[in-house]
Amino acid sequence: MxxxxxxxxxxxxxxxxxxxxxxxxxxxxxxxxxxxPSRPGVYVFRGRGGIALYVGRARDLRARLRSxxxxxxxxxxxxxALGALEEVEWRExxxxxxxxxxxxxxxxxxxxxxxxxxxxxxRHAYLRRRGARWGVTTDPTPIxxxxxxxxxxxxxxALDGHDADxxxxxxxxxxxxxxxxxxxxxxxxxxRLRGRLEGLEEAVIxxxxxxxxRSLRACVAVxxxxxxxxxxxxxxxxxxxxxxxxxxxxxxxxxxxxxxxEAQRVALSRAPxxxxxxxxxxxxxxxxxxxxxxxxxxxxxxxALVEGLPLAA
Numbered sequence: 001m002x003x004x005x006x007x008x009x010x011x012x013x014x015x016x017x018x019x020x021x022x023x024x025x026x027x028x029x030x031x032x033x034x035x036x037p038s039r040p041g042v043y044v045f046r047g048r049g050g051i052a053l054y055v056g057r058a059r060d061l062r063a064r065l066r067s068x069x070x071x072x073x074x075x076x077x078x079x080x081a082l083g084a085l086e087e088v089e090w091r092e093x094x095x096x097x098x099x100x101x102x103x104x105x106x107x108x109x110x111x112x113x114x115x116x117x118x119x120x121x122x123r124h125a126y127l128r129r130r131g132a133r134w135g136v137t138t139d140p141t142p143i144x145x146x147x148x149x150x151x152x153x154x155x156x157x158a159l160d161g162h163d164a165d166x167x168x169x170x171x172x173x174x175x176x177x178x179x180x181x182x183x184x185x186x187x188x189x190x191x192r193l194r195g196r197l198e199g200l201e202e203a204v205i206x207x208x209x210x211x212x213x214r215s216l217r218a219c220v221a222v223x224x225x226x227x228x229x230x231x232x233x234x235x236x237x238x239x240x241x242x243x244x245x246x247x248x249x250x251x252x253x254x255x256x257x258x259x260x261x262e263a264q265r266v267a268l269s270r271a272p273x274x275x276x277x278x279x280x281x282x283x284x285x286x287x288x289x290x291x292x293x294x295x296x297x298x299x300x301x302x303x304a305l306v307e308g309l310p311l312a313a
Contacts, residue, residue, distance in 0.1 A: 154199025
């Protein structure tokens with residue numbers, strides 16, 4: 001009884017619910033996702049008082065939400081969210097890309113406790129050099145943000161003694177040093193350096209990819225939720241510079257021109273929030289779903305793209 005009270009039980013019905021097997025408790029909550037559509041979208045699990053517990057996205061909302069109540073085990077944090085679940089909200093989007101972008105924004109705004117640490121907005125880490133010493137900071141610097149503090153720490157340890165801002169230039173001498181340690185049979189030192197070197201190599205790849213994305217001037221288009229329209233994202237200035245819902249037909253030229261003009265006015269951004277969105281879009285560009293199209297950030301190219309894009313995800 002004492003444990004039940006600690007878990008919020010106030011009535012006999014609360015006690016019966018807490019004593020029920022997990023499968024029965026979950027099955028009783030399936031009605032919370034009744035009516036979810038088989039379309040892309042985002043969802044929020046809410047507990048008592050409307051507090052956000054968990055945020056997710058899905059290409060098929062109905063299938064994803066039902067999977068939580070099918071009996072399979074989830075991560076401990078998600079299990080806890082399901083135990084406290086009182087309400088499920090969802091919002092349809094026209095594509096999985098839009099769902100992913102909306103999920104990222106909700107994570108930033110709501111900071112739900114059940115989401116993995118790696119998706120939280122406060123994880124941004126930058127490298128900072130002071131002479132030949134390197135450290136990790138949350139204050140923006142030209143070297144970052146890196147996707148994870150642990151990665152940044154490994155890179156900083158590998159860079160200690162490197163007195164130039166070009167972090168990639170530190171790789172060849174570090175590889176030479178690791179080979180020398182191995183030849184001298186200092187295997188523990190070589191293994192320690194290898195871990196740091198691998199972290200630095202991963203950081204260099206991430207930084208190069210981010211700079212490539214920041215240099216893009218392109219239009220990424222997906223079907224809009226509104227029938228007969230396409231949602232066009234302008235990538236420019238190191239961010240998603242503009243978003244327009246573009247119709248097919250005669251109205252496309254006007255909206256495409258407005259999209260290009262808006263993108264041309266933005267200044268270069270190095271904000272961590274923009275870097276997160278760029279990396280997310282980059283993941284879709286590497287493995288594009290069938291409904292996604294990319295074109296040059298030019299009015300004629302955007303209009304041609306809109307006419308050839310399927311209207312349903």
